[in-house]
Amino acid sequence: MSILHTVNKSPFERNSLESCLKFASAGSAVLLIEDGVYAALAGSSAESLVKSGLDKVSVYVLGPDLKARGFREDRLIDGIQVVDYAGFVDLATEHDKLQAWL
Amino acid sequence: MPIVVDGKTFETDEEGYLSNINDWVPGVAGVMAKEDDLELTEEHWDIINFLREYYEEYQIAPAVRVLTKAVGKKLGKDKGNSKYLYGLFPYGPAKQACRYAGLPKPTGCV
Amino acid sequence: MSEVVKKFMYLNRKAPYGTIYAWESLEVVLIGAAFDQEVSLMFVDDGVYQLVKGQDTAGIGMKNFSPTYRTLGDYEVRYIYVDADSLAARGLTQDDLVAIAYEDMDTEEEIENIVEVVDAARVVELMDEADVVFSF
Numbered sequence: 325m326s327i328l329h330t331v332n333k334s335p336f337e338r339n340s341l342e343s344c345l346k347f348a349s350a351g352s353a354v355l356l357i358e359d360g361v362y363a364a365l366a367g368s369s370a371e372s373l374v375k376s377g378l379d380k381v382s383v384y385v386l387g388p389d390l391k392a393r394g395f396r397e398d399r400l401i402d403g404i405q406v407v408d409y410a411g412f413v414d415l416a417t418e419h420d421k422l423q424a425w426l
Numbered sequence: 427m428p429i430v431v432d433g434k435t436f437e438t439d440e441e442g443y444l445s446n447i448n449d450w451v452p453g454v455a456g457v458m459a460k461e462d463d464l465e466l467t468e469e470h471w472d473i474i475n476f477l478r479e480y481y482e483e484y485q486i487a488p489a490v491r492v493l494t495k496a497v498g499k500k501l502g503k504d505k506g507n508s509k510y511l512y513g514l515f516p517y518g519p520a521k522q523a524c525r526y527a528g529l530p531k532p533t534g535c536v
Numbered sequence: 537m538s539e540v541v542k543k544f545m546y547l548n549r550k551a552p553y554g555t556i557y558a559w560e561s562l563e564v565v566l567i568g569a570a571f572d573q574e575v576s577l578m579f580v581d582d583g584v585y586q587l588v589k590g591q592d593t594a595g596i597g598m599k600n601f602s603p604t605y606r607t608l609g610d611y612e613v614r615y616i617y618v619d620a621d622s623l624a625a626r627g628l629t630q631d632d633l634v635a636i637a638y639e640d641m642d643t644e645e646e647i648e649n650i651v652e653v654v655d656a657a658r659v660v661e662l663m664d665e666a667d668v669v670f671s672f
Contacts (some may be wrong), residue, residue: 334582336552336625336636359663360553367627388595392553393603394588410593484607485600493612495641501600533566 326351328419332358332426336371340362340425344369345377354416357386361393366401378403386412431457443525448482452526458526470514470523472501477527487529490520515531543574545666547665552602553593557565559585559601562670567610568607576615577608578662583672584622587633589638609638609650616651619659 325349329348333340341363344354354377356364363370366387376384378401387406396407407415416422427442428435431453441456441462444450455474460468466474475509479524480488488496490508498506511519514536537577546565550557569575579587591602608616616636623629635649654662 332554334554337551353566359551359582362551362582362626365627369625389553392591392593392596392598392600393551394591396590407599416540460587483603485603486566486607488610489569493609496610533563 325421326353326419327421327423328352328415329341329354330422330424331356331360331363332424334359335363335373336368339383341370341386342373344425345373345381348377348410350383353382353419354386355386355412355415356404357389357412361385364390364401364404365395371401371416374401374404375426383384384411428456429457429461439446441525441531443531444528447528447530452479454528455526462522464516466526467514469505471503473497473511473514473519473523474527475525476500477529481527481529487524487532488520489532490518493520493523493532539572541572541574544568544574545663545667545669546575546577547669547671548577548586549577549581550672551585553598555667557588557672558583559599560608562601562604564670564672565608565613566611574615575613576617576662576666577582577613578617578619578659580619580624580659584618584626584628584633587616587618588628589632589634596660597607605634606636608629609636609647614638614650617659618651618653620655622652623627623653624628628642 328343328348329352330355331341331344335341335369341360348354363374374383383404385400385404385406386406428437431451436449436454439445445456456466480496481530494506494508494511515522524532546561546562548558552558555642563576565575587605593600630653633651636651638647639648646667
């Protein structure tokens with residue numbers, strides 16, 4: 325059973341991402357959206373958390389949300405993939421379930 | 427109440443400001459001014475264009491104090507005072523000129 | 537009667553767009569600017585993201601209010617502080633932030649950028665000095 329997890333909270337304000345990564349099974353996908361995209365940026369105190377997650381799951385970030393907040397792809401942690409809205413839909417259909425971490 | 431410019435209808439809010447700033451065409455100002463019995467001169471247009479540029483840059487309709495100061499800086503001290511601006515726009519330079527320019531009502535205006 | 541000038545501090549702790557706090561704060565600052573008080577803005581925690589330059593919201597269908605911060609100087613906001621630790625924890629530096637200019641009405645003295653990164657001890661001092669702190 326493959327699951328697409330979405331995280332829409334900043335890792336500095338809530339532990340949504342931390343819990344998501346803790347409970348997501350190996351091989352599932354995590355998509356960072358809205359304020360969740362801040363976790364995708366390199367050089368922050370959340371980087372080690374995200375990097376350890378990358379050993380277990382695929383991590384994606386929603387491009388329009390990243391751009392809205394003033395960041396380009398060159399600021400991302402290596403290994404994180406950018407998707408647009410169509411990519412979001414693709415991810416949703418490729419996985420059996422969608423689970424939101426609010 | 428919607429206004430009609432060259433046969434095209436533009437939606438406005440209850441106070442007469444354009445619902446969508448991107449709809450604006452210069453004719454909007456003309457029609458609005460006519461309803462106020464005001465004839466638009468080059469001096470009016472200087473202010474209307476200034477407001478559009480200001481909005482483009484800062485995404486905000488300036489309060490009247492800020493407008494006055496900014497006009498003085500851009501168009502000269504003789505124009506950057508309330509006497510001059512109220513002379514052009516008797517209903518209030520920020521409110522009235524913003525409406526003609528298709529901008530929302532200035533933040534902080536009641 | 538002498539005017540009592542109070543020190544108002546707006547404390548911003550939320551990222552833009554995800555919640556309404558950032559925009560609400562900015563609106564209150566712009567409206568409150570008419571009251572001739574000494575106004576400062578303090579950005580800590582995720583609030584520092586509000587000042588990140590290059591924001592482009594076309595793709596998410598929300599108003600980009602980031603350019604509006606650059607007009608705060610025109611609204612006589614004289615002091616804008618950013619907590620250094622919050623910035624560092626997010627992998628950001630002052631180069632990532634917008635510059636906000638200020639011109640003194642009386643002296644015509646112009647300051648290119650009033651955004652100031654301050655350490656925690658200074659944040660403590662500034663909060664103590666404020667007469668009122670508005671939290672967002």
